[in-house]
Amino acid sequence: KQEVTQIPAALSVPEGENLVLNCSFTDSAIYNLQWFRQDPGKGLTSLLLIQSSQREQTSGRLNASLDKSSGRSTLYIAASQPGDSATYLCAVGNNFNKFYFGSGTKLNVKP
C-alpha cells in the first residue's frame, strides 16, 4: 500500500523567506504527483501537477520537483507572502486508479 509522508507537519517563517516542503512516498510506481493548497474549512486548490515522466514543474513563485527513484517530491516557494499561509498537500496517483494524500504541511507566513 502506498504511504505518503509530508515533512514538516507545520512551518512558521517570516515574510520573504524561500522555503521547501517535502513529500515522500513508498511505492515508486506512480502515475503522477499533484500539489494542492487548502485553506481552513475549504476544498483543495491545485498548484502543480507532475507526470511520472517529468522531473519538475514551475508556476510563478512555485517549483515542484519529482524524483521517482528515491520516492521524493519537493515544493519550493520563493519569496513567501502572508497570503501563502495555508495547508499544502501532496497526492500521488498510482497505476491502479488510486490516489494517496499526505497529511499536509501547515504553513504560516508572518508579516
Place this chain on the structure above:
Amino acid sequence: ETGVTQSPTHLIKTRGQQVTLRCSSQSGHNTVSWYQQALGQGPQFIFQYYREEENGRGNFPPRFSGLQFPNYSSELNVNALELDDSALYLCASSGAGVPFYEQYFGPGTRLTVT
C-alpha cells in the same frame, strides 16, 4: 475557482441514518473521485467513477457506495452512518478522455454525525 460544485454544504445526521452527497463535475470531465477528509488529516480516497463505472476503490466498507450519471455528475451514498463518518467529503473531477489527469476539487460537504 474550479467548475466543480457540491451539495449540500453542511449536513447533520444521526448515527444509523443514510446520507446522499452530490457532485457536479467540471464541464468536459468524465471522471469523478470521492474523498473523505477527517479533521487534521489528508483526504482518503473512497472511490473513482469513470464513464458511469466504478474505476478504483480505497479501503472503505460497502456501505459507502456511489453513482455516476450520463452527464458525469455523481452521488456518494453512505448507509448506517457511524460517528467516525463525520468529516469533510470532497469530490474531484478530472480528465477529458484521460482518467488520471489533473484533479479539480469542489468545496466539499461537511458531514456531522451525532
